[in-house]
Amino acid sequence: MTEEQAKELLQKYLDKQASPQEQKKVEEWYATLNQENIELSDDRKAAIGEQMFAHLQTAMHEKPKHGKVFKLQSFIRIAAAILIIVTLGISIWRLHAPIKLENEITVITGSAERKRITLSDGSMVLLEPSAKLCYPKAFDSNNRQIALKEGEAFFDIAHQEKRPFTVHTTSGVDIRVLGTSFKVKSYQASKHIEVAVVTGKVAVSNKKGNLGTLIKDEFLTYDKSAGRAAIGKTKAVAFIELAFDGASLEQVINKLQYVYSIKISLSDSALNKLKSTAVFSSRQSPEEILDIICSLHHLKFNGSKNHKTFNIYR
Known part of the structure; x- marks a missing residue:
């Protein structure tokens, strides 16, 4: 059972939407708990998500202990706390866990x-x-x-x-x-x-x-x-090459927007499909690059006073 499945099961029970079989599983799990108060201590935050998840997995495979009376109100209080702890605990564990990269x-x-x-x-x-x-x-x-x-x-x-x-x-x-x-x-x-x-x-x-x-x-x-x-x-620490080889105008615009932190709009969405092949440098201003691109496609552009917003049109 995954983390999401565990949370969904508890939430369904609290919302009274669990099937009889799902209710039985949750009640079996509750029967294994020996305490009513679950505290999230500072020194155990990183491990509590794994521990709670392990308890749930174990309980799902164990038979209920006979003779114990199941108290619904008590369980709702504890289950709600556990639902929060599972989410918070696993999130904290993931936050502090070392970054592991595949291959x-x-x-x-x-x-x-x-x-x-x-x-x-x-x-x-x-x-x-x-x-x-x-x-x-x-x-x-x-x-x-x-x-x-x-x-x-x-x-x-x-x-x-x-x-x-x-x-x-x-x-x-x-x-x-x-x-x-x-x-x-x-x-x-x-x-x-x-x-x-x-x-x-x-x-x-x-x-x-x-x-x-x-x-x-x-x-x-x-x-x-x-x-x-x-x-x-600070002054620019380096300049990068902006190379486009048959790129659509939409792709060119997206790149320029991220490179210069600007906004570029088109008066006609059909212009998105126009192709461009050119090489620029981030040393150039966005106006200079837009002027060249528009010249290639016989287009025009205008910009705002703060040089942050541009519009390309026919």
């Missing part, structure tokens, strides 16, 4: 060595000297996760809206993106972690919550001992 590949650079790594989704990582990176041979269908164990690295992430990309660090600070480029500096011996965004937008967080959302030319410094983060402005 993990580890790359370590020497003291004077730099390495360029291309990931399975086409994303690129440039490792600086004395760095360590762990990543899966192939990402799963729902998300993309890698771990920067030590050192400094520049990431140019392939845009995939339905598969978020997360960089984990050993200090518990995570960087989550959809498609952008940024730099992370995370040395175990250092008191600080630094994240600098070149293009797009990233969200930086730890186990307590969001530390900040960064856009182009912003950086975040995190003090590991104090648990505090500060955000500032």
Whole structure:
């Protein structure tokens, strides 16, 4: 039985929607409990989800003990508490559990060595000297996760809206993106972690919550001992290539929106299918790139005063 099935079974019982067979299973489980008060102590938070789940699985295969009177009101109170504990406990356990990557590949650079790594989704990582990176041979269908164990690295992430990309660090600070480029500096011996965004937008967080959302030319410094983060402005730390080979206008727009943190709309949805083949650099302004793209397709565009919103039309 999975975690979700366990929660659904308890919830069905509390809602009086469980079948007679399901009621019997839950009552058998309850019969094995020897206490009425279940506390979530701090030192057992990480393990309580597994323990409660194990109790449930065991009870499902045991016969009920005869002679015990089942008290519905008492059970409802305990079952409700257990339902919360199972959810909270397993969530906490997952939060603190070490990141495990399937078919993990580890790359370590020497003291004077730099390495360029291309990931399975086409994303690129440039490792600086004395760095360590762990990543899966192939990402799963729902998300993309890698771990920067030590050192400094520049990431140019392939845009995939339905598969978020997360960089984990050993200090518990995570960087989550959809498609952008940024730099992370995370040395175990250092008191600080630094994240600098070149293009797009990233969200930086730890186990307590969001530390900040960064856009182009912003950086975040995190003090590991104090648990505090500060955000500032910086000049671009690098420039990336924006290459389109027969890409649809829709794909081009999506890439530009993430790279420059802007909004681009089309006056006619039929324009989405127009194809573009060109190479640009993030050094160029979005207006310059849009001007070239529109010229290729005999289109026009206009922009807002703050240069954050654009519209393409015939």
